[in-house]
Amino acid sequence: xxxxxxxxxxxxxxxxxxxxxxxxxxxxxxxxxxxxxxxxxxxxxxxxxxxxxxxxxxxxxxxxxxxxxxxxxxxxxxxxxxxxxxxxxxxxxxxxxxxxxxxxxxxxxxxxxxxxxxxxxxxxxxxxxxxxxxxxxxxxxxxxxxxxxxxxxxxxxxxxxxxxxxxxxxxxxxxxxxxxxxxxxxxxxxxxxxxxxxxxxxxxxxxxxxxxxxxxxxxxxxxxxxxxxxxxxxxxxxxxxxxxxxxxxxxxxxxxxxxxxxxxxxxxxxxxxxxxxxxxxxxxxxxxxxxxxxxxxxxxxxxxxxxxxx
Amino acid sequence: xxxxxxxxxxxxxxxxxxxxxxxxxxxxxxxxxxxxxxxxxxxxxxxxxxxxxxxxxxxxxxxxxxxxxxxxxxxxxxxxxxxxxxxxxxxxxxxxxxxxxxxxxxxxxxxxxxxxxxxxxxxxxxxxxxxxxxxxxxxxxxxxxxxxxxxxxxxxxxxxxxxxxxxxxxxxxxxxxxxxxxxxxxxxxxxxxxxxxxxxxxxxxxxxxxxxxxxxxxxxxxxxxxxxxxxxxxxxxxxxxxxxxxxxxxxxxxxxxxxxxxxxxxxxxxxxxxxxxxxxxxxxxxxxxxxxxxxxxxxxxxxxxxxxxx
Numbered sequence: 001x002x003x004x005x006x007x008x009x010x011x012x013x014x015x016x017x018x019x020x021x022x023x024x025x026x027x028x029x030x031x032x033x034x035x036x037x038x039x040x041x042x043x044x045x046x047x048x049x050x051x052x053x054x055x056x057x058x059x060x061x062x063x064x065x066x067x068x069x070x071x072x073x074x075x076x077x078x079x080x081x082x083x084x085x086x087x088x089x090x091x092x093x094x095x096x097x098x099x100x101x102x103x104x105x106x107x108x109x110x111x112x113x114x115x116x117x118x119x120x121x122x123x124x125x126x127x128x129x130x131x132x133x134x135x136x137x138x139x140x141x142x143x144x145x146x147x148x149x150x151x152x153x154x155x156x157x158x159x160x161x162x163x164x165x166x167x168x169x170x171x172x173x174x175x176x177x178x179x180x181x182x183x184x185x186x187x188x189x190x191x192x193x194x195x196x197x198x199x200x201x202x203x204x205x206x207x208x209x210x211x212x213x214x215x216x217x218x219x220x221x222x223x224x225x226x227x228x229x230x231x232x233x234x235x236x237x238x239x240x241x242x243x244x245x246x247x248x249x250x251x252x253x254x255x256x257x258x259x260x261x262x263x264x265x266x267x268x269x270x271x272x273x274x275x276x277x278x279x280x281x282x283x284x285x286x287x288x289x290x291x292x293x294x295x296x297x298x299x300x301x302x303x304x305x306x307x308x309x310x
Numbered sequence: 311x312x313x314x315x316x317x318x319x320x321x322x323x324x325x326x327x328x329x330x331x332x333x334x335x336x337x338x339x340x341x342x343x344x345x346x347x348x349x350x351x352x353x354x355x356x357x358x359x360x361x362x363x364x365x366x367x368x369x370x371x372x373x374x375x376x377x378x379x380x381x382x383x384x385x386x387x388x389x390x391x392x393x394x395x396x397x398x399x400x401x402x403x404x405x406x407x408x409x410x411x412x413x414x415x416x417x418x419x420x421x422x423x424x425x426x427x428x429x430x431x432x433x434x435x436x437x438x439x440x441x442x443x444x445x446x447x448x449x450x451x452x453x454x455x456x457x458x459x460x461x462x463x464x465x466x467x468x469x470x471x472x473x474x475x476x477x478x479x480x481x482x483x484x485x486x487x488x489x490x491x492x493x494x495x496x497x498x499x500x501x502x503x504x505x506x507x508x509x510x511x512x513x514x515x516x517x518x519x520x521x522x523x524x525x526x527x528x529x530x531x532x533x534x535x536x537x538x539x540x541x542x543x544x545x546x547x548x549x550x551x552x553x554x555x556x557x558x559x560x561x562x563x564x565x566x567x568x569x570x571x572x573x574x575x576x577x578x579x580x581x582x583x584x585x586x587x588x589x590x591x592x593x594x595x596x597x598x599x600x601x602x603x604x605x606x607x608x609x610x611x612x613x614x615x616x617x618x619x620x
Contacts, residue, residue, distance in 0.1 A: 006406045010413050014427040015420040019392050029428030031393055033448065035345050044395035044444050046433050082329050083341055085354035087442045089399075089435075096316045103320050110325040117324040118339030123356050125399075127437045132397045134354050134444030138343065 027076035060105030071175035078184035089125025150210035163244035164226025337386035351447035370415030381485035388494035399435025460520035464566035473554035474536025
């Protein structure tokens with residue numbers, strides 16, 4: 001049984017109730033709790049030492065990242081974050097001062113987005129620091145942008161630039177909350193998610209959820225400076241483009257909307273967010289699968305970014 | 311800086327917003343999210359291998375306990391649980407079958423109380439299994455029973471029997487959701503919490519929150535059979551009474567109400583919950599501190615259960 005089969009089996013059997021509008025499988029759960037005109041969003045996420053940060057990472061940046069990842073999931077639903085609870089798993093001899101610094105980074109980001117920190121649990125986790133953040137948000141009823149709505153013919157967009165996040169962005173990224181709400185307020189988004197496992201890893205989830213395929217235009221995929229620099233220095237065994245597809249932790253928005261909205265969107269975006277790149281990177285197509293169009297033709301592409309050249 | 315000073319400092323600085331009715335420091339946060347007539351409860355908790363369970367504990371019981379602990383916190387507010395999200399931190403080579411069993415235990419308990427499992431995050435936690443559960447509940451507006459309302463003269467009650475939880479109850483305890491809602495529906499509870507760190511460890515939190523003290527009646531504290539058996543076998547270096555005060559993980563309800571309600575409550579309880587013991591174990595008094603009354607007089611008592619005999 002692979003990871004996806006396991007998740008599929010687990011998800012089928014999970015208990016549900018009348019409050020659940022959208023259960024597991026999207027960026028957040030969507031709940032109907034009788035708030036007039038509003039639905040709630042609910043999400044948990046965790047960062048672990050040695051995986052999402054290093055022992056030497058400044059505690060403020062660890063705390064910031066722990067919250068920012070969940071905020072990015074609320075953004076992916078076009079929602080507004082409200083309140084978070086924090087579980088700290090602390091290694092032996094962890095210093096009180098480091099805990100204060102973790103919370104300093106977390107609190108600063110929370111204040112920036114109006115999020116209340118309403119509870120915390122501290123436990124021992126011998127060997128390594130772990131921080132789990134559960135976040136509650138809200139969204140106007142029916143306005144949550146799910147992964148399931150992409151339609152053949154849609155244009156496919158991504159914010160920012162992809163790849164090379166490990167050089168620093170994975171700690172300091174801006175969750176795209178403002179951008180996502182603006183998008184959902186002004187354009188008929190069909191589907192949206194945030195990029196955490198890389199475009200080649202995440203887009204297939206959206207495609208499967210929507211029962212469609214996609215064709216990426218290679219020249220349109222925005223590659224970050226960090227990915228280009230690393231490829232140029234030769235300390236990565238793969239191209240900057242492969243890094244943009246597979247590095248992960250971009251925490252940018254990936255979304256689709258009707259193709260006739262593409263040009264109006266690009267125009268309006270330049271005025272509203274002149275500092276942040278927005279790229280139309282391809283289109284949604286009928287049938288399953290992810291393909292890449294380059295100068296030589298159209299090629300299948302796997303979740304690991306491996307391109308099968310025919 | 312000790313643990314309580316650290317928590318006090320962290321708590322003072324946490325970001326808040328208009329949705330927060332009761333922030334950190336109670337069993338759950340209480341949120342006002344514009345649900346007519348209702349407030350939301352929000353809580354996170356975690357269990358860690360080697361601390362809350364052993365490597366040899368059956369995965370179903372681990373999953374059950376992970377959820378049951380958070381359910382006990384919702385009970386302590388007299389609330390109703392609605393939806394949970396789960397973070398699994400998995401050690402290397404953790405078997406898919408064990409994950410399925412963890413969820414089987416968790417799901418069974420969730421179904422029993424009508425809780426939906428609406429999201430999960432899985433990450434690596436090298437070395438040990440960790441499960442963090444965030445739980446959302448609801449309660450009629452103004453009906454959440456906080457730790458802050460105890461008044462001098464109140465009678466102090468506890469459900470069930472205390473001590474010796476490690477013999478098995480810590481895995482299989484019943485979260486007192488039904489009992490807590492019945493209590494809040496039928497009696498004017500002043501303050502309530504659940505017992506996770508032992509009566510001597512937890513009661514002082516309630517006393518400080520309410521700015522009162524308490525006098526326990528030694529002969530009234532209900533001691534579990536497990537604690538008595540262990541003391542009788544002599545494999546514990548302390549008395550069954552000390553175990554009842556300090557063992558922890560009892561997950562029983564501790565609450566106060568006006569003393570003239572004590573006898574009507576005991577009568578009604580026997581009819582409604584004939585299988586579950588309810589004990590009046592003392593009274594709330596003016597001033598700070600926790601004291602114990604026994605045949606020899608009244609003695610101060612510390613959070614570690616140490617009794618200072620004068």
